[in-house]
Amino acid sequence: MTAARAPRTSEGVSDVISDLRERIASLETSTVKKAGCLAFGVPEMDAALPGGGLSYGALHEFAGGGAGTVDGAAAALFAAGIAARTKGPIVWCLTRPDLFFPALAQVGLNSDRVIFVESDKDEDVLANMEEGLSFGGLGAVVGELVRLPMVGSRRLQLAAERTGTMALAVRRWRRQTEANDFGQPTASTTRWRVSVMPSEDLPVPGVGRPRWFVELMRVKAGGCAEFLVRACDDKGRLDLSAGSADRSHSPGRSVHSA
Amino acid sequence: MIAKSGSKRWVSAADAAAKKAGVRVGIPAAKAQALFRGLMLVDADLKTDAAALERITLWALTLYSPIVAVDGVDGIVMDTEGADHLQGGELPMVTKIANQFLARKLTARVAVADTWGAAHACARAISRETVIVPIGQTVRAVEKLPISLLRLAPKIVSDLHTLGFQSIGQLANTARAPLNLRFGPEIGRRLDQIFGRVSEPIDPIRTAELIEVARSFAEPIGAAETINKYVGRLIVQLIEELQKKGLGVRRADLIVDKVDGTRQAIRAGTVKPARDVAWLTKLFRDRTEKIEPGFGIEKLTLVAVIAEPLEETQKSSSLVEEEVTDVSPLIDIYGNRGHKVYRLAPMASDVPERSVQRISAVADPIAVAWVGHWRRPVRLLPRPELITAIALMPDYPPASITWRGKRRKVIRADGPERIFGEWWQRDSEMEAVRDYFVIEDESGERLWVFRSGDGVDPETGDHRWFCHGIFA
Numbered sequence: 001m002t003a004a005r006a007p008r009t010s011e012g013v014s015d016v017i018s019d020l021r022e023r024i025a026s027l028e029t030s031t032v033k034k035a036g037c038l039a040f041g042v043p044e045m046d047a048a049l050p051g052g053g054l055s056y057g058a059l060h061e062f063a064g065g066g067a068g069t070v071d072g073a074a075a076a077l078f079a080a081g082i083a084a085r086t087k088g089p090i091v092w093c094l095t096r097p098d099l100f101f102p103a104l105a106q107v108g109l110n111s112d113r114v115i116f117v118e119s120d121k122d123e124d125v126l127a128n129m130e131e132g133l134s135f136g137g138l139g140a141v142v143g144e145l146v147r148l149p150m151v152g153s154r155r156l157q158l159a160a161e162r163t164g165t166m167a168l169a170v171r172r173w174r175r176q177t178e179a180n181d182f183g184q185p186t187a188s189t190t191r192w193r194v195s196v197m198p199s200e201d202l203p204v205p206g207v208g209r210p211r212w213f214v215e216l217m218r219v220k221a222g223g224c225a226e227f228l229v230r231a232c233d234d235k236g237r238l239d240l241s242a243g244s245a246d247r248s249h250s251p252g253r254s255v256h257s258a
Numbered sequence: 259m260i261a262k263s264g265s266k267r268w269v270s271a272a273d274a275a276a277k278k279a280g281v282r283v284g285i286p287a288a289k290a291q292a293l294f295r296g297l298m299l300v301d302a303d304l305k306t307d308a309a310a311l312e313r314i315t316l317w318a319l320t321l322y323s324p325i326v327a328v329d330g331v332d333g334i335v336m337d338t339e340g341a342d343h344l345q346g347g348e349l350p351m352v353t354k355i356a357n358q359f360l361a362r363k364l365t366a367r368v369a370v371a372d373t374w375g376a377a378h379a380c381a382r383a384i385s386r387e388t389v390i391v392p393i394g395q396t397v398r399a400v401e402k403l404p405i406s407l408l409r410l411a412p413k414i415v416s417d418l419h420t421l422g423f424q425s426i427g428q429l430a431n432t433a434r435a436p437l438n439l440r441f442g443p444e445i446g447r448r449l450d451q452i453f454g455r456v457s458e459p460i461d462p463i464r465t466a467e468l469i470e471v472a473r474s475f476a477e478p479i480g481a482a483e484t485i486n487k488y489v490g491r492l493i494v495q496l497i498e499e500l501q502k503k504g505l506g507v508r509r510a511d512l513i514v515d516k517v518d519g520t521r522q523a524i525r526a527g528t529v530k531p532a533r534d535v536a537w538l539t540k541l542f543r544d545r546t547e548k549i550e551p552g553f554g555i556e557k558l559t560l561v562a563v564i565a566e567p568l569e570e571t572q573k574s575s576s577l578v579e580e581e582v583t584d585v586s587p588l589i590d591i592y593g594n595r596g597h598k599v600y601r602l603a604p605m606a607s608d609v610p611e612r613s614v615q616r617i618s619a620v621a622d623p624i625a626v627a628w629v630g631h632w633r634r635p636v637r638l639l640p641r642p643e644l645i646t647a648i649a650l651m652p653d654y655p656p657a658s659i660t661w662r663g664k665r666r667k668v669i670r671a672d673g674p675e676r677i678f679g680e681w682w683q684r685d686s687e688m689e690a691v692r693d694y695f696v697i698e699d700e701s702g703e704r705l706w707v708f709r710s711g712d713g714v715d716p717e718t719g720d721h722r723w724f725c726h727g728i729f730a
Contacts, residue, residue, distance in 0.1 A: 067703055073636040077730035089585050100638035100727060101602040101614050102628040111602050112623040115585065118598040131591055137583030196730065198702040199670065207633075207672045207696050210704060210730060231730060234630070 038085060038166070042240050048216055048225040049190065054082060057164040058189035059157040061148065063171040065195030065213070069179035072144065072172030074194040074212055077107060077232060079142050079168040084108035084236035086139035086166060091132040093117045093125045093143040107232040113139070126152045129167060136163035144170045146178075153186035191218040197228065200241070211241050270302050307331070314364070315463045320564055322355065324511035324523035325462045330409070333381065335374055337460050337523070342370075352388040372396045374460060375452030379407035379426070400452060401427025408448045414441050426452070459521045462513065462561075469503070469562040471495040478517045478554020485546050485555065492560040493538045499562075506531025506568025512542060514549055515557040522549060528590045529620045531568040537587045541594055589619045604628050608677045609692075610638060610726065632675055633696055635706045635727025642724035645707060649723070652713030655695040659707060661725045666699035676712070691718040696729065704729035 037053030039046045046052045054060055060082075062075040076099065083090050084104075090113050092099075097118055101111055117128050125143050132141040133156060141160075148169055160167040169188065173179050182193070193215040200208035210231040216224055229238045267287035279294040291297050308331065315334050319326040322345075325337035338351065345351035352368045359366035369381035371391035376399060380389050383403050391399045400407075403426050406415050418441075423429050429437075430449055437445050450456040464470065471492050479485060489512065500507060508531055512524045526541040549555075592599045600616040603624045607613050613628065628634070647656035655671030673695030679687025694708045706727035711719025 066701065071637050071728045073728045074730040077636050088583055091585075091588070098637050098640060100610070100635055102604075102610075102630075102634040103636045103730070105628050106630055106634060111604070111627070114601065115589065115619045116598075116600050116602065117592050118600070124595075124597065128592060128595075128597065132588060135585070135588045138585070138588075196702045196704065198700075199698055199704070205670070207670045207698050207704065211702070212730070 038082065041237055042227070042229065044240055045214075045216075045225075045227055045229075045238070048222060049219060050221045054166065055189060056086075056166045057161050059153060059160055059167040059169060059187065061153075061169045061171060061186060061188040061191045063179065063182050063191075063193050065193050065215075067176070068195060069171075069173050069176050069182075072170055074196050074231075075170045075172070075192075076144070077103065078192070078194045078212070078214070079170050080104045080109050081107045081232035081236035081238065082166075082168060083114075083140040083142055084110075084232075088113075088137060088139035090114045090139050091117060091128070091141045093119070093128040093132070093141070095119060095122060095125060095144065106234060108234055108236040122146050126156070129169075130155055130159045133159035133165050133167055134163060136165060138165050140166040140168055142168045142170060144172055146171070146173055147181070148186050148188075150184075150186060153188055157187045157189065188218075189220050190216065193217055200230065212238075214238075304331075312463065312465075316465065319463060320509065321358065322351070324513065324525045324561075324563070325460050325521060327460045327463050329374075329378060333378065335377065335460055337521070338370065348390050349388075352390060356387050371399065373452055373454040374458050375409065375448065376400050376454075378409060379403050379452065382407050396453060397430075401425060401430065405429055408445075408452065410444060410448055414444065417441070418445075457519045459515075459519055464561070469496065469499045469505070469565060470559060471499060472557060472559040474557045475555065478551075478556055480551035480554045482546065485549060485551070485558075486543060488558055489542050489546055489560075490539055492558060493542065494535055496560050496562060497533055497535055497538070500533050500565065500568075503565075504567060504569065505562070505565040506533045507538065507562045508532075508564040508566050509562070510538065510542075511561045511563050513559040513561065514555055515559070516551070517553045517556055520552070524548060525563075526590075526594050529586050529593065529618070531566040532587075532590075533568055534587070537590070540587065541590055544591060544594065586620055607680065609680060610634075610677075612680075612683075633672070633729065635704075635729045637728040639726055639728075642708070642726045645723050645725045647707065647709075647723035649709070651721075653693065655697060656707065656723065659697065659705075659723065659725070661705070666697075666703070666705075668697045669700055670698040672696040674709075677708075689715075689717045694726070 037049070037051040037055045039053035062079050063069060064072050064075045068074050084107055090109070092114050094116065095118070097116070104114070105111060119125055119128060122145060125145055129141050129143040132138055148171065156167050156169070171182060173181065195213045197211040197213050199210045202208040212229050212231055214227045214229050216226070218224065228241045230241050232238060269281055269283055269285050269287060269290050272281045272283060276294070276297065279297070281290045281293055281297070287299065291299070311328055311332070311334070315326055315328050318334055318336065323336045323338050323341050327335050329335040342348045342351045345354055348370050352370055356366055356368045366387070367381045367384055368388045369377045369384065369391065371377040371380055372393060373396060376391055376396045379400050380391055380403075405418055405423055405426055408426060408429070418429070429445065430453070434446050447456070451458045473488055473492055479488070496507070496510070507528065509525065509527045514522045516522070524542065524545050526538070526545070528537070528541070532538060589599050599619045601619050601621065602614050603617045604626050605613050605615045617624070643661065645659050645661040647659045649656035653674055655673055656668055658665060658667045660666070674693035677692045677694060679690030681688040690710070691712045692708045692710055693712060694706060696704060697707055698704045705725055706729065707723055707725050709719070709721060709723050711721045713721065
């Protein structure tokens with residue numbers, strides 16, 4: 001499942017460990033395709049993920065923080081940025097068609113690549129995602145979901161493992177109070193929370209490049225981490241903001257704006 | 259329109275103008291001529307009529323339901339069971355059917371009922387364009403209708419009239435035995451059919467061009483695996499037939515005949531001609547669970563209702579070329595499950611809600627893109643929501659806004675981005691102006707708000723503020 005991380009101890013020990021890891025990975029599941037990873041291109045973020053990036057053939061879950069739990073704007077754009085950096089067609093399953101595609105095009109997602117599948121029920125979104133994942137050959141399958149039960153997430157994870165397609169679940173709830181559902185366990189490989197932060201200061205009045213507070217809340221075979229990043233650019237890439245990444249970070253008011 | 263039978267000539271159809279002059283269907287031709295001088299008489303051509311009806315029926319077969327047949331000399335019957343929810347219910351469905359006929363300059367009377375007989379009678383009795391008989395209300399709907407709508411031979415109808423029977427209800431309440439003795443079993447059979455006491459399967463219309471493969475079973479089958487196995491074999495057969503003719507299937511129907519005389523149909527469509535066994539098998543396998551075998555299945559029939567030419571193409575054998583995945587089978591799977599599948603494409607419009615259009619998921623790639631140098635929100639509210647804002651006129655961003663009951667202090671803002679109304683779309687947009695601002699509140703939430711009007715001229719808008727989108 002996981003590849004060796006950068007050696008921290010002496011050469012010999014790390015060799016043994018990486019060898020063991022490989023052998024365990026080969027034991028874990030025989031059907032898993034070696035799919036590799038999609039690096040963020042941000043060394044700090046990639047270091048927090050086993051394999052040095054978001055693994056293909058796995059389910060990744062994104063949710064917003066605060067008001068973002070309902071609108072899911074930042075989470076959707078974060079997922080779109082990842083999808084934009086994959087290759088191949090993308091299937092986007094949703095129930096509420098309020099996505100404004102020009103914004104997605106601005107993070108490098110070509111509208112020709114994205115096929116939207118709109119259904120009435122949440123369960124249909126799960127079924128459609130699974131169908132897309134088991135089809136194979138897609139770049140990523142994105143689904144906007146309210147509920148992601150354990151069984152459903154397990155099915156998605158297994159389907160993703162079989163074909164090596166990346167599954168991205170954007171969670172958005174009807175009410176902000178329902179969002180504690182995000183604490184429930186799921187079978188997803190990584191789980192992220194993306195909250196909007198005040199934008200970067202500009203020397204002139206105006207809104208600078210948006211910043212996000214990205215929390216890696218859970219990752220298989222890895223530890224949690226938090227990053228303050230600058231939002232996706234026109235190629236879907238993030239980069240680390242100069243601000244501190246701990247929670248003590250409080251945005252100072254721009255000296256230039258009113 | 260004059261029909262002939264022996265030496266008798268009578269009016270078999272009349273247009274609106276003729277009806278106004280008093281010409282009715284059924285009156286002798288000589289009488290009609292006497293009613294109106296210079297009445298235009300056209301001899302009825304039954305053969306051409308029948309051929310035209312068959313053509314219309316074949317067209318209807320490709321529309322809603324896999325089971326469509328010619329009904330009498332002037333009607334079409336469709337089995338719409340399971341088809342109505344896809345159109346949003348029975349009422350939208352019948353309206354749509356009527357409109358589709360209207361679009362082809364055909365005036366149709368559409369009726370939906372529990373049984374073929376009831377629908378037949380209601381469609382011919384109504385003066386409106388559509389009628390829906392609610393489930394279980396057949397008796398009430400048909401009891402007052404004349405017996406001529408019972409699909410009996412004209413001789414029997416006129417004899418019953420002589421005996422004083424007028425409505426279907428009267429006939430249904432009479433003892434069966436004497437009627438049987440006098441007229442034979444036909445009346446009883448038709449009455450049972452109209453009330454749904456005996457089943458009346460609809461034999462779908464077929465022509466020589468339709469490619470059809472069928473398999474009958476000596477012993478009725480019922481197990482899911484068995485059904486799947488034979489469906490798979492039928493698909494292979496159908497593909498072979500298609501291959502011979504160089505066709506690909508666009509729409510295929512699987513018709514299941516059951517032991518108790520009922521019929522069920524499953525339809526699968528593809529976005530482009532297909533001749534791939536795995537692809538079609540997947541589409542039908544998805545839905546064979548919907549088949550209710552009941553007491554067993556006697557016969558499975560697979561028909562390619564719409565087939566289009568499909569030429570063999572050579573796959574590029576280049577090793578370096580990147581492989582492009584063809585997603586049309588996946589699109590078919592989604593489409594056959596009744597989900598909306600589409601792609602989004604730019605529209606040449608500056609008004610945000612008009613700048614995106616839905617196109618077919620298999621449309622050719624669109625080269626143009628949206629103009630990228632203005633920030634656009636990730637979520638666009640379905641309708642701009644009214645907010646209260648405090649702002650300096652004419653062109654300052656708001657200092658604070660209240661949206662959905664929450665007051666936000668605006669820390670940073672960008673704008674205005676002025677968007678003019680499109681006068682060619684609506685008259686009211688002649689002068690209309692929207693000034694869009696990107697605003698950011700103290701918690702970092704970014705919103706897209708606009709003021710209707712340019713802040714100076716009240717003609718351009720009433721200076722109310724709206725929230726239109728949410729940025730990431």
